[in-house]
Amino acid sequence: MKTHLHIDWTSCDGRGLCAELLPGVLDRDDWGYPVARGKTGRDRTDVPLRDADREAAQEAVFLCPKLALSLLDGRTPEPGTRVPGR
Amino acid sequence: MSPAKDTYPTAPLHAIQDNRGQEPRLLAAGPDAGLEQHLDTFGPWEPNAAGAGLLEALGEAGLTGRGGAAFETWRKATAAAGSGRKGLFAARPVVIANGAEGEPLSFKDRTLLAHAPHLVIDGLAALAAALGGASMYVYAPAAGLPRVQQAIGERPRGNRIRVVQAPETFISGESSAVVNMIGNGNAVPTDQRRRLSESGLNGRPTLVVNVETLAQVALIARYGAQWFRQAGTAADPGTRLVSVSGPAPVRDVVLEVPGGAQLSAVLQEAGMDPAALSAVLVGGYHGRWVRPAAHALSPVGPPDRTARPGAGVIHALDLQTCGIQATARIVSYLADQSARQCGPCMFGLPAMASVLNRIAGGETNPRLASELDRLGRLVSGRGACRHPEGTTGLVSSALEVFAADFRAHLSGYCTGPGGAAA
Numbered sequence: 448m449k450t451h452l453h454i455d456w457t458s459c460d461g462r463g464l465c466a467e468l469l470p471g472v473l474d475r476d477d478w479g480y481p482v483a484r485g486k487t488g489r490d491r492t493d494v495p496l497r498d499a500d501r502e503a504a505q506e507a508v509f510l511c512p513k514l515a516l517s518l519l520d521g522r523t524p525e526p527g528t529r530v531p532g533r
Numbered sequence: 534m535s536p537a538k539d540t541y542p543t544a545p546l547h548a549i550q551d552n553r554g555q556e557p558r559l560l561a562a563g564p565d566a567g568l569e570q571h572l573d574t575f576g577p578w579e580p581n582a583a584g585a586g587l588l589e590a591l592g593e594a595g596l597t598g599r600g601g602a603a604f605e606t607w608r609k610a611t612a613a614a615g616s617g618r619k620g621l622f623a624a625r626p627v628v629i630a631n632g633a634e635g636e637p638l639s640f641k642d643r644t645l646l647a648h649a650p651h652l653v654i655d656g657l658a659a660l661a662a663a664l665g666g667a668s669m670y671v672y673a674p675a676a677g678l679p680r681v682q683q684a685i686g687e688r689p690r691g692n693r694i695r696v697v698q699a700p701e702t703f704i705s706g707e708s709s710a711v712v713n714m715i716g717n718g719n720a721v722p723t724d725q726r727r728r729l730s731e732s733g734l735n736g737r738p739t740l741v742v743n744v745e746t747l748a749q750v751a752l753i754a755r756y757g758a759q760w761f762r763q764a765g766t767a768a769d770p771g772t773r774l775v776s777v778s779g780p781a782p783v784r785d786v787v788l789e790v791p792g793g794a795q796l797s798a799v800l801q802e803a804g805m806d807p808a809a810l811s812a813v814l815v816g817g818y819h820g821r822w823v824r825p826a827a828h829a830l831s832p833v834g835p836p837d838r839t840a841r842p843g844a845g846v847i848h849a850l851d852l853q854t855c856g857i858q859a860t861a862r863i864v865s866y867l868a869d870q871s872a873r874q875c876g877p878c879m880f881g882l883p884a885m886a887s888v889l890n891r892i893a894g895g896e897t898n899p900r901l902a903s904e905l906d907r908l909g910r911l912v913s914g915r916g917a918c919r920h921p922e923g924t925t926g927l928v929s930s931a932l933e934v935f936a937a938d939f940r941a942h943l944s945g946y947c948t949g950p951g952g953a954a955a
Contacts, residue, residue, distance in 0.1 A: 455724040456875035457917050476911055477884075480876040488922075491914035492725075517726060 451493040451519040452504045454481060458515035465507040465516060472500050493519060555764060555791045558772050559748050564648055568687040571651035575755060580658035583754040587663040588614065591750065593758035595770045600631060600706070600743030601819070601844040603832035606750065612730035613740040614664050626664045626738040629715065630657045630747050632673030632681070633699035633706030636817045637866070638846045641774035642744050644787045646677045649748060650684035654694065656747030659754040660740065667740070669694045672711050674701055703818070703870035707918045708741040710872075721872040722918035743844075745774055765792025769831040773845055777803040779810070780851035796828040796840055800849060811852045812934055816843030818863050819923025821930030822856065825849070855947055856935040860928065861886070861893040867924045878921045881912035885928060897945050906932060 452472070461479035472494060473481040483494040496504050501518075508516045562574035572578075583590065592607035613626050630653055634642045646653060653671075661667040671681050675698055685691035697715050699705045705720040712733045714720035733739020742750075749771060753761050762770045769792030777799065778785045786803050796815065797807045807825040814822055815830070820843045828840040830847075850859055868882035888905045891898075909925040916922075932939060941948045 453726055454915075455726065455917075456877070456915060457722075457724050459876060461876050476877065476881075478876055478880040480915070482911070482915070486914075488914040492916070519726070 450496045450498075450501055450504070450521075452496055452507070453493050453517045453519050454491075455515045455517070456480075456492065458513045460513045460515070462512055464510055464512065468503050468507045468510070469500060472496065472504070555772060555789065557789050558752060558764070559645060559652060559745065559774060559789055560648055560787075562649060562652075566649055566651065568651055568684070571649070575652070575655075575752075578655065578755055580655065580662045580754075583659055583663065585614075585663055585665075587659055587750070587754055590753055590758045594753045594761040595758075596746065596749055596753060596761065597769075597832055598743055599745035599749065599773055599845065601816075603841070603843075606742070606746055609730065609742075610660060610663065610740055612728070613667075613738040616728075616731045616738040624737040626667040626740065627670065627734045628657060628661045628664060628667045629670040629672055629711055629734070629739065629741045630654075630744050631706055631708070631711055631741050632671065632677055632744040633711065634674065634844075635699075635701065635703040635705050635870075636819075636844060636846060637703075638778055638814070638817055638848045639776045639844050640785060641776045641787045641845050643674070643677055644776075645745055645748060645774060646673060647680050650681050651687075652748040652751045653744045654684060654688060654691075655751035655754070656742075656749070657694070659750055660742065660747065664740070668737075670715060670734075671696045672699050672715065673744075674699045703867065704872055704918065704920060707920075709918070711741050712739055721874060722916075722920075724917050745845075766831070768833050769793045773830075773842060775799060775830070775842065775845040775847050777847045777849075779803065779805050779849035780854070783849075790830065793829050793831045796823070796830055796847070797825060799830065799847060800825060803847075805849055809852060810849045811854065812850050812856050813840075814846070814848040814850070814927075815840035817846030817848075818867055818927060819843060819919070820846060821926055822860070822934040823930075824934060855893070855938065856931060857889070857938050857942055857947075858893045860931040860935070861889040864889050864924060864928060867920070867927075871920060875916040875921075877912040877915040881908055881921060882924055884908050885912070885924065889928070892939065892942050895942065895945070895947075897943055899943050902932065902939050902943060 463475055463479055466473040466475045466481050474484050476482045483491045562571050588607050588610050596606045597603040632642050632646050657669050661669050685694050700720045704710055707722045709723040710720045713723050716734050729739045764772045772789050772791050775788050783804050788802055790799055800807050810825045812822045813825050823840050830842045831839050832841050865886040868886040871878045871882050873879045885908045888901055892901050909928050912921040913925045938948050
């Protein structure tokens with residue numbers, strides 16, 4: 448089963464440690480928040496990981512000072528159906 | 534929020550009959566229908582009658598959510614029903630009727646709650662029964678509460694339904710914000726690591742359903758899936774309510790239209806000449822601009838011939854209004870409505886609004902359009918809810934539909950007579 452790195456945006460403060468630990472997976476945006484490289488849509492919140500990146504992702508999960516990261520192991524991320532304003 | 538409007542669609546419903554033969558369904562009991570009037574129109578009924586077979590009927594009917602996402606209602610309900618049965622201690626599920634309508638151009642849910650509250654309550658009770666006796670909530674803005682409470686008071690077992698006031702913010706109706714408000718009094722979206730259908734209000738399987746969707750559920754529970762499919766198309770069965778607004782002197786009006794209805798026909802029913810319009814916003818502030826050409830209103834279909842109705846918002850611009858200025862005002866509003874929880878939304882949307890306002894205001898830096906595009910691509914997909922994507926989608930449709938206006942603005946003039954570029 449595919450592993451995903453889940454970013455809880457409500458907790459993330461853009462400290463940038465995750466991008467340092469996963470330079471091939473995450474870049475930083477204009478304001479310092481992580482952006483999944485080459486990904487679009489929901490894959491930028493539940494970032495699909497290659498096996499080779501799993502260990503570094505685990506470390507990012509442990510070290511994130513805002514506890515904003517988690518690994519979804521063998522779970523399908525929720526489809527993006529959350530529509531505000533209604 | 535826009536002020537309360539008298540939106541009961543008496544005349545336009547008749548006009549619809551001339552056009553597509555669509556009889557009113559949801560508002561058939563007439564204005565301010567009380568319980569007696571409701572039962573006279575729709576017939577006597579018992580919430581348990583449909584039982585667990587209701588979910589199957591919803592699947593056969595092909596009902597999709599009328600709150601914006603157009604997700605299949607049976608799929609959502611089945612997920613909540615399934616997770617309620619899992620585990621050592623089966624948690625009683627929760628069904629929430631979502632009447633929050635933070636979208637400023639939307640008033641169909643408010644109209645429905647005012648005139649057909651019993652149909653909404655029927656649908657809520659039917660789904661709760663189908664989920665094996667779920668707890669029931671109605672979540673609605675302050676203006677709608679007295680009417681809902683009055684209707685609940687008229688019902689035999691109405692005291693089982695709890696009512697919670699929705700704040701008048703754009704995001705207060707997002708499903709996790711609804712659950713968060715009822716549970717913690719804080720109407721902002723929560724992280725979506727866990728599905729609400731698995732763990733929502735107080736950790737219970739939770740189903741948040743738009744009030745119009747519930748009214749449609751009530752009709753399907755009474756008359757069945759085949760009856761439901763007599764209106765609309767195979768891909769977009771049934772009817773939907775749309776909130777239609779346009780340039781003065783057009784009155785804001787709620788219409789009930791069949792699935793797959795032609796946008797131009799809907800505009801005409803609301804008293805507009807499509808040829809006298811420059812663009813139409815379909816789906817609301819998270820929708821997209823289209824030229825009033827041959828678009829069908831449907832959640833599915835090719836984008837060049839289909840416009841997704843979202844929560845049923847249709848707003849037309851006249852030929853004198855500058856689409857860039859209109860979009861700039863909307864995006865400024867959306868930036869202001871960010872819950873300021875997620876960085877990309879908190880910083881990205883104000884940045885997009887700022888660039889748009891600079892273009893609308895007459896700044897001629899040719900890089901501004903590509904910067905707008907870049908910012909849109911940067912924020913999308915990155916948030917607890919779809920507020921960033923919804924905003925980005927609107928902006929990219931503006932870049933496409935108003936491409937000539939953008940070029941004009943960036944070379945120092947505005948094509949619209951009402952425009953004020955340098």
